[in-house]
Amino acid sequence: MRIVLGVTGGIAAYKAAHVLRGLRERGHAVRVVPTEAALRFVGAPTWEALSGEPVSTTVFEGVENVEHVRIGHEADLVVVAPATADLLARARAGMADDLLTATLLTATCPVVVAPAMHTEMWFNAATVDNVATLRARGWTVIEPASGRLTGADTGPGRLPEPDDIIQAALAATGRSAAPDSADASTVTPVAPADDSRTDESRADGALSGASVIVSAGGTREPLDPVRFLGNRSSGKQGAALAAAAATAGARVTLIAANVDSDVLASLPAGVDIEHVSTTAELEAACTAHASSADVIVMAAAVSDYRPAAAAQHKMKKTGDDLTIALVENPDILRGLVELRDAGRTRTGQLLVGFAAETGSHDTSAESLAQAKLLRKGCDLLVFNDVSGDRAFGHDDNAVVVYRAGADGAEEVARSEGSKAHVSNDVIAAVAAERSR
Numbered sequence: 001m002r003i004v005l006g007v008t009g010g011i012a013a014y015k016a017a018h019v020l021r022g023l024r025e026r027g028h029a030v031r032v033v034p035t036e037a038a039l040r041f042v043g044a045p046t047w048e049a050l051s052g053e054p055v056s057t058t059v060f061e062g063v064e065n066v067e068h069v070r071i072g073h074e075a076d077l078v079v080v081a082p083a084t085a086d087l088l089a090r091a092r093a094g095m096a097d098d099l100l101t102a103t104l105l106t107a108t109c110p111v112v113v114a115p116a117m118h119t120e121m122w123f124n125a126a127t128v129d130n131v132a133t134l135r136a137r138g139w140t141v142i143e144p145a146s147g148r149l150t151g152a153d154t155g156p157g158r159l160p161e162p163d164d165i166i167q168a169a170l171a172a173t174g175r176s177a178a179p180d181s182a183d184a185s186t187v188t189p190v191a192p193a194d195d196s197r198t199d200e201s202r203a204d205g206a207l208s209g210a211s212v213i214v215s216a217g218g219t220r221e222p223l224d225p226v227r228f229l230g231n232r233s234s235g236k237q238g239a240a241l242a243a244a245a246a247t248a249g250a251r252v253t254l255i256a257a258n259v260d261s262d263v264l265a266s267l268p269a270g271v272d273i274e275h276v277s278t279t280a281e282l283e284a285a286c287t288a289h290a291s292s293a294d295v296i297v298m299a300a301a302v303s304d305y306r307p308a309a310a311a312q313h314k315m316k317k318t319g320d321d322l323t324i325a326l327v328e329n330p331d332i333l334r335g336l337v338e339l340r341d342a343g344r345t346r347t348g349q350l351l352v353g354f355a356a357e358t359g360s361h362d363t364s365a366e367s368l369a370q371a372k373l374l375r376k377g378c379d380l381l382v383f384n385d386v387s388g389d390r391a392f393g394h395d396d397n398a399v400v401v402y403r404a405g406a407d408g409a410e411e412v413a414r415s416e417g418s419k420a421h422v423s424n425d426v427i428a429a430v431a432a433e434r435s436r
């Protein structure tokens with residue numbers, strides 16, 4: 001591939017040399033386009049020696065080749081690492097006041113940027129807005145890492161490791177981070193109908209850099225200090241989805257509602273876990289994450305009702321029948337849809353609901369799920385038929401994934417097998433929906 005590596009004027013500019021080297025080692029031709037400020041941190045000879053190509057910061061050099069248009073036109077991928085707050089602002093505004101921004105304006109290939117800056121700059125409303133706009137235009141903006149910054153301070157804003165940047169960048173073109181030889185395997189973001197490949201390889205890289213929230217398990221509504229209203233969800237499917245999303249390159253938070261520790265022990269390192277118990281706690285956790293999530297997968301089984309009041313002390317037998325008043329719980333998925341539609345969440349956020357239905361004598365479980373998708377207003381709905389003791393607690397599952405199309409619910413995937421296998425297919429459907 002022909003890759004443009006943009007380097008801007010941040011303290012992490014030296015790390016771009018490792019990104020450059022890693023891309024070259026994988027067989028790619030790399031043209032480095034630094035900004036003037038970047039050259040104050042790392043000089044042109046470093047970029048020229050490591051890339052074997054000339055370096056310029058301005059549109060007024062190499063004019064005979066119309067470089068300010070040609071470089072972008074010929075690129076198969078543009079990576080900017082590190083990307084300053086200033087670069088994000090200039091790119092968002094469509095400026096072309098140096099060779100890098102002109103290249104970004106003329107590139108029609110995937111663009112992947114790795115911002116690095118102080119935490120305050122990263123969380124500044126202008127930067128948040130610029131990032132959201134660039135993402136909405138189709139750019140991949142890799143979330144910065146947390147850690148030591150320029151001075152003694154720490155926090156989100158650090159440039160991710162060069163290998164992670166390379167992986168995310170190549171994934172944006174549908175390639176793995178393997179060498180770019182003729183027989184190097186390419187990774188398709190959407191799961192193909194090829195069962196000879198492993199579950200992991202099918203999902204690998206498809207959600208690189210995305211922030212994914214998965215809820216799992218089942219909520220419990222206290223009746224008294226020892227009893228609760230609950231459901232039979234084990235959390236296995238949600239945990240498998242979190243693992244699949246992490247394998248696909250996402251930063252994953254699992255909001256676990258009463259999930260056994262042995263189920264959580266199967267999660268890959270790096271998946272954050274937040275424990276909740278009641279529907280109100282689950283709602284609060286989901287809402288807290290809503291503003292920064294690219295994808296929210298609501299796999300937890302939520303209690304529709306809760307006791308109007310939980311008894312302070314353990315309830316005793318009275319010899320009479322007992323009637324418990326229930327009040328309706330908030331509709332968490334509907335609430336997330338409303339937040340998103342009000343523009344209070346990340347632009348382009350994808351909401352995935354789950355419907356565990358049994359159907360009835362006159363309505364099929366599938367048609368109930370399709371109706372739920374349209375009623376809730378989410379983007380995708382994963383349906384599983386739970387009649388006859390299926391799904392709950394088992395290691396296998398069978399699902400149908402619907403998307404909300406112009407003419408109603410459209411089937412986009414069908415998957416059956418282990419919960420890990422099903423999860424990879426669901427995550428592939430999520431990645432496909434994100435790139436529509």
Ligand SMILES: Cc1cc2nc3c(=O)[nH]c(=O)nc-3n(C[C@H](O)[C@H](O)[C@H](O)COP(=O)(O)O)c2cc1C
Pocket residue numbers: 007008009010011012035036037038083084085086087116117118121150
């Ligand atoms: C020591 C030093 C470190 C800097 N580090 C960063 C940084 O990490 N991120 C950032 O956005 N700006 C940083 N800046 C500010 C940028 O260099 C400045 O905004 C510059 O105009 C960016 O130009 P460019 O976007 O054209 O490269 C730093 C400045 C100095 C002096």
